[in-house]
Amino acid sequence: MNRIIVCMKPVPDPQHWNKVSMDHETQTLKREGIPTIINPLDKHALEAALSIRDAHGGEVLLLSMAPPFVTPTLREGLAMGADRAILLSDPVFAGSDTLATAHILAAGCRWIGEFDLVLCGNMTIDGSTAQVGSQLAELLDLPSVMHVIDLHRKEDHLLRITQKIEHGYVRLEAELPLVISVRKELNKPRYTPFTGILAAESKEINMLSNEELHIDTGLIGLEGSPTKMAGLELRRFKREKERVEGSPEEIVQVLVDKIHRYGII
């Protein structure tokens, strides 16, 4: 394989999600002060790409659509071992839904030119739609497989893939090129070596705007997205929050009475 593209999304670190607040006027989320990390499943996608490259040669490219401030997060992917990164960044991309995002990533793939495989995480932790991989494949007119838990090369242009389904799995044989979305069972992402961090400093991050990509603006950004936000609220829970105290025996008695009152026993 000569070239593998890994789609990577910088996401807000979930350790800090309790700091998310809402701007009621604009109906948007305020995420100031929340650090950015590589979407965890994308690290598994990158690991898969790196191990294929290490065994068979070729190059691994990171592809990301995000604002320019995520560059340090892309550097982390380069430190893990990717060869170079392409950051698709333009104010006209802001507010893109999954289909619009897929249009932008597809344009990025076409800009790259030839490639053999696109790897994505099955979903991101912030939006969690799990839609972009399949949509990107459709727009590139390539086959795609989601929920991938095992992957190996059979011949030069053939992959053996195991896809998880309810209570089991499906084994598939696929021809390259294609788009694959992976689950965490696939592998264990490698630790970043110190030499990798040093090497990443000199690796190339190519920033592209829509001037280079020429995507019809009717297809991207807030305006071009078929889905629209009709409302947004932070989730609030209303529960009784009655604290039961006392000796273990006393607590158990209260619990048994409650469970009885609920009609369970």
Place this chain on the structure above:
Amino acid sequence: MNKNDHDGIWVFAEQRNAELHEVTLELLGKARGLAGQNQGKVTAIILGQGIKPLAQTLLNYGADSVLVADNPVLDPYRLIPYSLVFEKLIKEYHPEILLMGATFMGVELAPRVAARVRTGLSAHCVDLKLDKDGKLLQVVPGWGGGVIATIACPDHRPQMATVMPGTMKPLSPEERKGEIKEIEINLPDKDLGPKVLEIKREKAEGLPLEKAEVVVAGGWGVGSREDWKQVEELAGVLGGAVGTTRPPVDEGWAEEGQMIGQSGKTVRPKLYMGIGISGVMHHVVGMDQSEHIITINSDANAEIFETSDVIVVEDFRKILPKLIQKIRERVER
């Protein structure tokens, strides 16, 4: 696709081995409710081979009509043939709404279909409503469930959504009449994507989590495989099912199929008991609709207490053995 001249609510009737996925019946129940509001018709779409007998079941659970594509090329499920059939049907019949389950199959298929016909899609919906103009409002959790967004697709058709299994109620089946229409399929015999070599499935064991009246769930705080048995025992005496958060699955104490939350199942039991669960949003979004919630955690600041009716701040090892014994005595009395 533009929105003029579209009507009807479509439900993708997902099946493997001629067995319908539960979520199909739940979607039909919801579609029926929505159709009651907008005077629309509910159509179930079923693809596969030897699946015609399922059409009557779909009518009985709320479909007004069923489109059946019965063809060897559609068995087993493959993404590209299914996408091509949906594209053809959408272009021919112009549905207003298309719903699929947020299952392994639906999550892969729905985005591909939406991209193919260039329409919007929302993911993992937990509720669906119609606004006063009849537009579909799609309620989805984001950020691990900490944020609830309402999504609309004002100008493109069909309005598409995938729906979390377990969040909607099927109707009680009754003998109903309706049109069952077979569709001709002419797919090319190449460029249909990956070849299926093997499908392996195990029968699901025990009570399905989504159907249990009682769910006892354990988290990282349970601490060991040994103590996990107490969680299972408590579920056992209560006649319930065992649920879990992510860490016990990673530790091998519990199975992935038992996981509750954004990347697992949604449960709405009469009683949910959480043992040693910290209460991250990813889990809470899958259980916060439970009727009663009792949680035990030795950490007085555990977030799960925010979503609890009854709170016990104590080491569960001091409580569970006695609780199990008391309940057992009571049940056997």
